[in-house]
Amino acid sequence: MTRLLIQYLLPFLAPSAVYVLWLLYSQHRARKANNTPPPFTRGGFFWAIILGAVFLMASLAFLAVSGGVSPDSGVYQAPYFKDGEVIGPQYDSVD
16 A cells, blocks of 8 residues: 555655645735735646656656566566465576
């Protein structure tokens, strides 16, 4: 669940959250100074969503390129139980 949150939701929602927080702050400042608060419908939220989608695609591309195991690293062995312990996944070398 944490991985899902960090890899997918955080890059997508962070720009929108920053925009909403900035909008709330600027509306508060405008009300305090008796000025007209900036409206929510000026298109900033649209661009925040677009920027979030770009961040999401960039983070997924980075994870695809930088992570993982080399394709010629051996034969994959799935996790298994041995003596009451879970032995994690590993790659056995092909000899």
